[in-house]
Amino acid sequence: xxxxxxxxxxxxxxxQSTRMGGGDKTLMxxxxxxxxxxxxxxxxxxxxxxxxxxxxxxxxxNIKSVVCFxxxxxxxxxxxxxxxxxxxxxxxxxxxxTHIVTVAGDSPFFPDDMTMKLLEAAPDGKTIVVAESGGxxxxxxxxxxxxxxxxxxxxxxxxxxxxxxxxxxxxxxxxVDFSFEKEFDPFFNIxxxxxxTIADRLYREQQP
Ligand SMILES: Nc1nc2c(ncn2[C@@H]2O[C@H](COP(=O)(O)OP(=O)(O)OP(=O)(O)O)[C@@H](O)[C@H]2O)c(=O)[nH]1
Numbered sequence: 001x002x003x004x005x006x007x008x009x010x011x012x013x014x015x016q017s018t019r020m021g022g023g024d025k026t027l028m029x030x031x032x033x034x035x036x037x038x039x040x041x042x043x044x045x046x047x048x049x050x051x052x053x054x055x056x057x058x059x060x061x062n063i064k065s066v067v068c069f070x071x072x073x074x075x076x077x078x079x080x081x082x083x084x085x086x087x088x089x090x091x092x093x094x095x096x097x098t099h100i101v102t103v104a105g106d107s108p109f110f111p112d113d114m115t116m117k118l119l120e121a122a123p124d125g126k127t128i129v130v131a132e133s134g135g136x137x138x139x140x141x142x143x144x145x146x147x148x149x150x151x152x153x154x155x156x157x158x159x160x161x162x163x164x165x166x167x168x169x170x171x172x173x174x175x176v177d178f179s180f181e182k183e184f185d186p187f188f189n190i191x192x193x194x195x196x197t198i199a200d201r202l203y204r205e206q207q208p
Contacts, residue, residue: 013105
């Protein structure tokens with residue numbers, strides 16, 4: 001059985017934000033703070049330990065008591081490279097942790113009970129548990145056994161295939177459906193300035 005205390009939460013935020021026009025979209029303003037603060041706040045409510053995977057040294061990532069680490073592979077190879085960096089970082093810095101839960105740095109509305117539901121659905125400690133909603137899977141939102149770290153490194157070294165689901169499908173995995181309780185998909189991610197306008201309105205509507 002997976003113990004909740006052995007799960008480390010990681011915000012995957014190492015992308016290039018090209019559709020946003022470059023920079024770090026997770027540091028853009030959402031409500032009174034940044035998208036990153038909203039994402040991190042949600043994740044911190046779900047796990048005991050969190051860290052941020054970013055390839056930037058922008059001061060906006062300096063959040064008290066939260067460590068940042070970058071990809072081990074150069075050249076912005078995508079979220080699977082972020083997952084590898086996360087597994088390596090967790091294995092080194094939290095040797096007793098068995099699992100990682102990842103969330104995307106551009107998705108501030110993921111479900112409050114996400115980690116708990118992924119954990120409850122896990123049939124054992126070796127299966128990857130991926131969130132889905134509305135018929136789409138969201139492989140950046142998943143529960144990962146840290147024991148797959150060497151396998152992922154080998155996969156990337158040998159195949160160079162960067163598609164997260166391609167690697168997931170070569171291992172035992174299940175999906176957990178998060179049906180829409182609100183009128184919008186909780187895994188809505190902010191890619192463009194138009195998305196940010198929509199997200200800011202939704203975020204403000206949610207505030208008490
Ligand atoms: N660590 C890491 N994360 C990445 C990388 N590329 C994308 N991501 C993250 O993966 C998630 C989904 O990324 P996308 O929105 O598809 O990519 P993006 O680079 O952020 O944005 P675009 O350049 O507009 O596609 C986001 O949380 C990104 O920060 C990468 O090379 N390394």
